[in-house]
Amino acid sequence: MWLLYQFPLCPFSRKVRLLLGEKGVPYEPVRESPWKRRDEFLDMNPAGQTPVMVHSERGPLRPLIDSIAICEYFEETVDKSAMISGTAADRAEIRRLVTWFDTQFFRDITGPLLFERMEKRLVHKMAPDSKALREAMKAVVAHLDYIDYLLDNRSWLGGSTMSLADLAAAAQISVADYLGGIDWKSHGQAKRWYIGMKSRPSFRPLLAERMEIINPPADYEKLDL
Amino acid sequence: MWLLYQFPLCPFSRKVRLLLGEKGVPYEPVRESPWKRRDEFLDMNPAGQTPVMVHSERGPLRPLIDSIAICEYFEETVDKSAMISGTAADRAEIRRLVTWFDTQFFRDITGPLLFERMEKRLVHKMAPDSKALREAMKAVVAHLDYIDYLLDNRSWLGGSTMSLADLAAAAQISVADYLGGIDWKSHGQAKRWYIGMKSRPSFRPLLAERMEIINPPADYEKLDL
Numbered sequence: 001m002w003l004l005y006q007f008p009l010c011p012f013s014r015k016v017r018l019l020l021g022e023k024g025v026p027y028e029p030v031r032e033s034p035w036k037r038r039d040e041f042l043d044m045n046p047a048g049q050t051p052v053m054v055h056s057e058r059g060p061l062r063p064l065i066d067s068i069a070i071c072e073y074f075e076e077t078v079d080k081s082a083m084i085s086g087t088a089a090d091r092a093e094i095r096r097l098v099t100w101f102d103t104q105f106f107r108d109i110t111g112p113l114l115f116e117r118m119e120k121r122l123v124h125k126m127a128p129d130s131k132a133l134r135e136a137m138k139a140v141v142a143h144l145d146y147i148d149y150l151l152d153n154r155s156w157l158g159g160s161t162m163s164l165a166d167l168a169a170a171a172q173i174s175v176a177d178y179l180g181g182i183d184w185k186s187h188g189q190a191k192r193w194y195i196g197m198k199s200r201p202s203f204r205p206l207l208a209e210r211m212e213i214i215n216p217p218a219d220y221e222k223l224d225l
Numbered sequence: 226m227w228l229l230y231q232f233p234l235c236p237f238s239r240k241v242r243l244l245l246g247e248k249g250v251p252y253e254p255v256r257e258s259p260w261k262r263r264d265e266f267l268d269m270n271p272a273g274q275t276p277v278m279v280h281s282e283r284g285p286l287r288p289l290i291d292s293i294a295i296c297e298y299f300e301e302t303v304d305k306s307a308m309i310s311g312t313a314a315d316r317a318e319i320r321r322l323v324t325w326f327d328t329q330f331f332r333d334i335t336g337p338l339l340f341e342r343m344e345k346r347l348v349h350k351m352a353p354d355s356k357a358l359r360e361a362m363k364a365v366v367a368h369l370d371y372i373d374y375l376l377d378n379r380s381w382l383g384g385s386t387m388s389l390a391d392l393a394a395a396a397q398i399s400v401a402d403y404l405g406g407i408d409w410k411s412h413g414q415a416k417r418w419y420i421g422m423k424s425r426p427s428f429r430p431l432l433a434e435r436m437e438i439i440n441p442p443a444d445y446e447k448l449d450l
Contacts, residue, residue, distance in 0.1 A: 046325075047324075061314070062317075062318060064321075065317075065321045066324045068324060069321045069324065072317070073313050073316070073317040076313045092289050093287060093294075095291065095294035095297055096289075096290045099272075099293060100271075100291075104272055
């Protein structure tokens with residue numbers, strides 16, 4: 001069995017979990033809090049970040065580390081539900097958008113929300129900074145505008161079929177949504193796409209999980225936003 | 226002909242250029258200063274970052290954006306000198322290390338050095354912050370230790386053959402070295418590996434380039450450090 005070291009609000013672990021769900025790869029989540037910098041975890045991954053995957057019986061000798069490397073690994077080894085498909089140019093566009101959500105969306109929205117509303121409360125016992133929260137909310141509008149723009153021209157974010165770009169985006173948005181950061185007002189197209197993502201069986205286990213102390217808004221799990 | 230939008234000290238463009246050099250793909254560098262946020266460049270890449278590649282005649286309709294997506298594109302379309310090769314587990318290890326150098330090395334060393342010694346001088350007309358520089362120099366020791374550790378067990382950083390991991394590492398190190406950030410003292414193994422990288426034909430055009438106003442140390446181009 002694959003073990004996946006993660007915590008419920010890690011957006012990069014969520015991206016991997018959505019991919020594993022779509023591909024039907026069974027795994028067992030193992031709770032890891034990277035901010036505790038546990039020695040055994042740092043020995044596995046010197047970068048100190050989730051997700052990390054190891055196989056309890058067979059599988060690669062080394063742990064799989066880094067969400068991009070993990071997604072490419074399962075894309076290469078499991079044929080079912082290809083998530084980086086099409087021509088080389090199509091695949092480049094999918095990978096560009098994965099980086100866009102992993103990096104830009106995370107830097108502007110998910111990262112600040114996790115720091116202000118999770119880490120400060122859980123680790124530092126501090127109140128969130130309202131200026132940082134306001135800036136993240138402003139960035140949400142720009143990012144949802146961009147998703148609307150992509151969906152004006154395509155059925156899915158990365159092209160004509162569902163891809164890792166949709167999973168990366170939904171993973172980040174779901175964490176921001178859990179932390180009360182998403183306002184869908186005047187983003188009907190993005191909202192319809194996200195409801196579609198939420199209805200997928202791969203999404204259900206993620207929506208059912210809770211992070212200690214922190215509760216999501218009432219409509220977090222709902223399919224009619 | 227491929228056009229590559231970049232500036233001489235962009236470590237991510239350097240990684241792509243090393244890959245193109247190893248694979249024998251001709252390209253023409255086009256100077257772009259992402260900090261100027263030129264409208265036409267933002268229209269091409271909303272993330273506003275180099276490298277971006279376009280083909281002047283044929284090639285994909287959309288620009289290639291993001292250094293990881295670009296490297297995977299040429300790895301998929303050009304057979305010569307495979308740089309992400311081996312088993313799926315080997316390829317995961319190569320990709321993990323690419324992320325390590327792109328993210329951790331950049332965050333700890335290249336990013337701060339570029340900000341303090343290039344951007345502050347070029348854009349803000351300010352002196353560098355000596356505390357930030359000291360911290361980057363301290364991080365260099367830890368990162369060269371890690372490279373030594375990898376080379377204790379392998380011929381190249383990512384495994385038994387040269388890979389994208391070596392190119393990603395050499396790209397970051399070469400920029401840090403240009404900015405006076407690398408001290409090889411007591412890192413003989415890492416130093417020998419880097420001299421080997423510097424001697425490759427793919428590296429020569431990079432070492433010959435200069436960034437306006439900013440000059441590299443005297444031994445920057447030397448092969449006997």
